[in-house]
Amino acid sequence: MNVLSRADQLASVVPAGTFIETVTSVKHYTDRLFKFRITRPASFRFRSGEFVMIGLMIGDKPIFRAYSIASPSWDEELEFFSIKVPDGPLTQHLQKIKVGDAILMKKKPTGTLVNDALVPGKRLYMFSTGTGVAPFASIIRDPETYEKFEDVILTQTCRDVAELQYAKDLVEETKNDPLIGEFAAEKLRLFTSATREDYPVKGRITTLIENGELFRHLDVPPLDPATDRAMICGSMAMLKDTKALLEARGFNEGANNKPAEFVVERAFVD
Ligand code: A2P
Numbered sequence: 001m002n003v004l005s006r007a008d009q010l011a012s013v014v015p016a017g018t019f020i021e022t023v024t025s026v027k028h029y030t031d032r033l034f035k036f037r038i039t040r041p042a043s044f045r046f047r048s049g050e051f052v053m054i055g056l057m058i059g060d061k062p063i064f065r066a067y068s069i070a071s072p073s074w075d076e077e078l079e080f081f082s083i084k085v086p087d088g089p090l091t092q093h094l095q096k097i098k099v100g101d102a103i104l105m106k107k108k109p110t111g112t113l114v115n116d117a118l119v120p121g122k123r124l125y126m127f128s129t130g131t132g133v134a135p136f137a138s139i140i141r142d143p144e145t146y147e148k149f150e151d152v153i154l155t156q157t158c159r160d161v162a163e164l165q166y167a168k169d170l171v172e173e174t175k176n177d178p179l180i181g182e183f184a185a186e187k188l189r190l191f192t193s194a195t196r197e198d199y200p201v202k203g204r205i206t207t208l209i210e211n212g213e214l215f216r217h218l219d220v221p222p223l224d225p226a227t228d229r230a231m232i233c234g235s236m237a238m239l240k241d242t243k244a245l246l247e248a249r250g251f252n253e254g255a256n257n258k259p260a261e262f263v264v265e266r267a268f269v270d
Contacts, residue, residue, distance in 0.1 A: 014104055015062055017107050021078070022100060023098065023100060024038060024039060025099060026098065030162045033081070033130075034082055035081045038080075039078075040075070045073070047073060048073045048144070049113035049135045049136075049138055049142075050069060050135075051110065051135070052110075054067040054090075054094075054104070056103065056104060057104070065089075065090045065091075067268065068081075068113075068134035068138070069138055071141070074142075080134065081166060082131060114256065118229045119259045120148060121261070122151065122227040122228070123149060123153065124228075124230070125228060126230075127155050127231070127232045127242055128154070128232075129235060130158055130234060132233035132267035134267070135233055137167075139231070140152065141184075143180055143183065151220070153188075154188065154191070155214070157192070157193045159196040164192045167192060171190040204238075223249045229262065232265070233266070234267050236266060239266060246261075246262050
């Protein structure tokens with residue numbers, strides 16, 4: 001009897017231009033957040049910070065959503081950090097994946113949260129909320145980030161303390177990584193705050209920029225477009241408010257074809 005593997009079965013129904021990959025690990029952080037890793041196609045290239053369309057076959061239809069790649073471009077596997085939405089078209093199913101399951105991935109990565117879209121500077125800020133930390137998980141593990149900047153600051157703000165664990169584990173692991181640990185240990189700093197639970201630093205990142213608590217905590221001067229560069233990833237409201245603060249301080253928004261002092265990307269959720 002000819003027994004087909006799941007990937008073989010899927011191959012006849014998935015859309016053209018789609019990789020079929022396999023889940024290699026899943027870790028749940030809270031009832032709202034989890035991370036998973038999948039095999040990486042040998043031909044798949046991306047720049048650290050880019051996103052790609054990830055999907056599942058739901059019945060006989062593929063459902064895709066944009067996901068930032070959380071692993072660096074040199075990694076053998078691909079990592080993603082996801083929200084779980086009870087009735088989200090994709091995430092209500094995706095949150096149930098197990099090691100060995102098949103995941104669909106479109107072939108073309110894209111995005112603006114890339115080193116190429118920033119002009120050189122001294123200090124890089126990566127402002128994130130919730131799953132918006134995912135592209136920065138890639139960028140802080142890319143050696144180019146440490147070649148380009150003297151001081152690399154990742155900020156992560158979540159509603160609850162447990163939601164900050166992904167970023168804490170990530171930074172810890174990055175500082176111990178055999179490839180980039182040495183650079184990260186010297187240059188990378190993590191700043192965390194929570195908004196809905198007691199925590200040493202409480203408040204939205206926008207509030208902490210405005211009242212200066214962020215800079216006092218890090219012992220750095222306030223934001224300055226002459227020396228500082230920024231990447232922002234979070235909800236639409238967070239992007240809009242953080243972008244307005246940067247623009248008010250003289251920062252210009254950059255793009256792949258026009259590098260400048262900051263770049264923005266939405267954390268894609270549903
Ligand atoms: P808050 O608890 O005050 O809403 P979410 O999980 O809803 O995406 O939120 C992640 C984090 O982003 C929360 O700490 C939330 O704070 C914060 N946040 C929500 N809206 C904004 C905004 N407009 N500017 C800055 N931070 C925000």
